[in-house]
Amino acid sequence: MHHPSRMPSARRTRIACLALVVSTALAGCSLTGGGGESDSGPAENKDDSAAVDDNSTGSAPAGNAQSSGEVVLVTHDSFTLPDDVIAGFTDASGYDLTVLPSGDAGAMVNQVVLTEGSPLGDAVFGIDTTFASRALEAGVIAEYTPADLPESASESALPGDGSAYLSPVDVGDVCVNIDDTWFAEEGIDPPQTLADLTDPAYEGLFVTPAASTSSPGLAFLLATIGEFGEDGWADYWRDLVANDVAVTSGWEDAYTVDFTAGGGDGDRPIVLSYASSPPFTIPEEGGEPTTSALMNTCFRSVEYAGVLEGAANPEGAQALVDYLVSEPVQAALPESMYVFPVDDTVELPEAWAEYAQLAQDPIEVDPADIEAHREEWVREWADIATG
Missing domain, CATH: 3.40.190.10 (Periplasmic binding protein-like II)
Known part of the structure; x- marks a missing residue:
């Protein structure tokens, strides 16, 4: 996020969190169960032996004590979740999450397409309505649909076969x-x-x-x-x-x-x-x-998540996509990324319920x-x- 400097600090913090960054920085930050950040880039995947059918559908294993290593998430620079929500993913799946910021949605999709066959990470989040078709046409997203996708997510699903590859996470x-x-x-x-x-x-x-x-x-x-x-x-x-x-x-x-x-x-x-x-x-x-x-x-703009074709850790990527559409993440989205969850059963913050709305x-x-x-x-x- 950029942090504007021309306003009182409390309000500056609120406004800064709305920014969509246009840079193409590729520096990674490792978000572990403790929510700590590292200045170093993402480490090499520790679970190269993980294998999964590219055409599989359903939830990836969660809470598997034998799951270990990391899942690398390629995303835009505005991705952020509370530390306890990040820790929840590690607790449920056994994987640490490493986040690889890659610019705004357009720059990120460019990176994903240009690295076809040798993806930068395992999963991707933040491909939006304006660029979803490009990612699908390039064949860089593996087929996968979470078994527990919220019922209301169907309203934001991509048309045709696209819904089998990219799962809606939030709406704005x-x-x-x-x-x-x-x-x-x-x-x-x-x-x-x-x-x-x-x-x-x-x-x-x-x-x-x-x-x-x-x-x-x-x-x-x-x-x-x-x-x-x-x-x-x-x-x-x-x-x-x-x-x-x-x-x-x-x-x-x-x-x-x-x-x-x-x-x-x-x-x-x-x-x-x-x-x-x-x-x-x-x-x-x-x-x-x-x-x-x-x-x-x-x-209307929808952000999607998916498993990257050729991921080193596809099982971990599936577990992460599952988690992004689960209640802990969906409930955190309004105040962490200032978007509406696709799960319409999630209670919105009080100020949102009164003053924020989606266009009819x-x-x-x-x-x-x-x-x-x-x-x-x-x-x-x-x-x-x-x-």
């Missing part, structure tokens, strides 16, 4: 957020829809991370494609540019530097962020959030269309946004 909506306090003080009616953002009334007020360097930025581009169609999204972006939209390299710059409610000295009261962002703007003395998400602008009718784009046109769309977007 990328949405336009507004600084309610700013609009109230200025006496300006806030925007409600994507189309509103091109209104001259909001000239110079909107900031978004770039589609070419940021996962939420790409999600926002896809939202505009889903909303205005393949024949209309480019004209929409030209209108945004004409209305002085600001484009940053990543979420952190957009939210914590340019956004008026992000803790810095920002001058833009409209920002591309998440449906789960508002609870983290509740003043320290209590009360209601000072920001809100525009639920008509949201793009999110904007979606067919994953097959994303895979077929992603690079083309991003190139055209770059020509418009930076040309």
